[in-house]
Amino acid sequence: MDTFEGKAAVITGGASGMGRAMADRFGAAGARIMIADVEGPAMDAAVAEMNDAGVDAVGVLTDVSSEQDMDELAEAAFSRFGQVNVVCNNAGVGAGGLMHTLTTADWQWVLGVNLWGVIHGLRVFLPHLMEHGDGHIVNTGSVAGHTSYPNIGPYSATKHAVVTISETLYHELQESGSTVGVSVLCPGLVTTNIINSERNRPEILRSPIIPPDPTAEDEERMQMMMAIYEDAVKPPEVAELVFNAVLDNQFYIWTDYVYAPAIMQRHEDIQLGRNPSFRGQLIDEDQTAKGPPQAG
Structure with missing residues (x-):
């Protein structure tokens, strides 16, 4: 794809965070935008702000884990735009816990949004993109x-x-020789609302287990995590990387190098057939490692 001017983009999870930044960046380049989000007020506010900025934007209330909602999103996009060019399967939630403490509801919620949201997005939009050929999936x-x-x-x-x-x-x-492009965005920590994902967790998938009161160590770790998130990569920086990747037909999109050593070590463990190397938790990595790892 060589331009966004006059193209149409559908972005799930587009009311905030990285999705909103993508919508703003694509819209600034002349694209028409459809934001899909489960948070109605945030979605409406985002659309209003983009319209005020001169961007042709519209919102569709969507639960990406729902097959019916995603069918209706596609129908709305085709009806409004005729042709969709860019699809960002971006909606996501975060949840944690030790394996032995997780409930079925925990798994269903995260897999429903993060995995089935992508699967549904491909199912409803990919055939359309392949038919006309001028498209890209992120x-x-x-x-x-x-x-x-x-x-x-x-x-x-x-x-x-x-x-x-x-x-x-x-x-x-x-x-197949298709001219449709695809990218996978692999961010590290980004300053978004994903750490507050529970706000959008459906009541039916709430965990029946009442978590214990946080310890002093838990609270200290949470404060450290919040400080790290505040200093993390900002959504507009990610959106710029995504924008350029679509134009350049670039597959992997990395936001920083903080986790490059961990990824390299995992690959080495696999290649050498050794047990996985323990590195602590995700936030324990050196958050100041902004450059590529040095060989040797």
């Missing part, structure tokens, strides 16, 4: 799709799945 994965830190099992499982789905799709598009 699936939001994570560095957690290349690592296996403790306490985020469901999240990591979904992101590993998104990475391999995206890689498989890339090979299939190449094999």
Whole structure:
């Protein structure tokens, strides 16, 4: 794709965070925008702000884990735009906990949004994009799709799945000679609302287990995490990387190098057939490592 001017983009999870930043960046480049989000007020506010800025934007209330909602999103997009060019399967939630404490509801919620949201997005939009050929798909994965830190099992499982789905799709598009592009966004920590994901958790999928009161150590760790998030990569920076990746037909989109050593070590463990190397938790990595790792 060589321009966004006059093109149409559908972005799930587009009311805030990285999705909103993508909507703003694509809209500034002349694209028409459809924001899909489960948070109605935030979605309406985002659309109003974009319209005020001169962007042709509209919102569709969507639960990406719902097959019917995603069918209706596609119908709304085709009805409004005729042709959709860019699809960002970006909606995501985060949840943690030790494996032995997780409930079925915990798994269903995270897999429903992070994995089934991408699957539904591909199902409803990919045939359309392949038919007209002028399109690009961006699936939001994570560095957690290349690592296996403790306490985020469901999240990591979904992101590993998104990475391999995206890689498989890339090979299939190449094999068929399609002109449709695909990218997988693999951010590290980004200043978004994902750490407050519980605000959008459906009542039916609430965990029946009442968590214990946080210890002093838990509260200290949370304060440290919040401080790290405040200093993390900002959504507009991610959106700029995504924008350029679509124009350049770039597959992997990395936001920083903080987790490159962990990813390299995991690959080395696999190659050498040794047990996984323990590195602590995701936020324990050196958050100041902004440059590529040095060989040697």
